[in-house]
């Protein structure tokens with residue numbers, strides 16, 4: 397019976413398919429994986445998937461985050477036609493892309509919108525780890541470089557939410573080249589005196605953490621996010637030392653001066669809106 401409550405599908409949602417073509421399953425109750433408290437899914441959704449009991453941050457999909465962040469009807473999605481190809485003819489890559497597109501309803505592991513946050517204009521880019529683990533391929537790099545070019549031309553601040561497993565292995569060196577390409581676009585945006593806020597979410601790792609995720613004018617991270625370059629086990633085996641339990645968490649990095657702040661997702665919009673407003677007033 398209890399099982400039924402947990403897993404009862406919202407009939408309407410399961411019968412229909414969302415506009416993006418992905419199937420939606422809704423449960424009435426959700427158990428917090430951290431404190432195990434049973435939460436109403438609707439309440440949890442209103443709190444952007446943050447547990448009301450222990451503040452544990454559960455995953456949120458990129459489109460939901462964008463909707464929660466931008467003022468109603470203020471957003472215009474950009475660069476929707478940029479999508480991955482298979483430049484190195486890597487086996488099965490096209491099938492994997494197709495499957496991720498169907499699963500997520502996205503064309504790439506990054507969505508970009510020009511909109512307003514509490515009345516302040518900005519260009520917002522959000523990575524989605526459900527698509528090829530948010531890995532950085534040529535299309536993602538191109539979208540991000542265009543984001544900064546667009547913002548430079550329109551004299552707008554940029555906010556990038558990162559969530560990534562690092563470089564996209566199926567694109568080899570072309571993937572790694574994106575780090576340099578995006579960094580140049582960020583530099584031009586910066587030289588034009590414009591604001592870039594890097595906002596790292598769970599998980600931000602590999603080449604992404606080592607490039608555009610950590611070079612913001614303001615570097616933020618979400619509560620509890622895993623952030624690091626190499627995996628914990630690899631580092632421990634290399635240096636032959638046991639690492640602290642909170643190593644590679646947002647809170648650890650803040651304590652060690654690597655971040656400007658750690659932000660609870662529930663406060664995300666107000667926090668960013670305030671920074672954008674302050675910045676607008678001083679420039």
Ligand SMILES: [Zn+2]
Nearest residue numbers: 428431447450
């Ligand atoms: Zn909890």
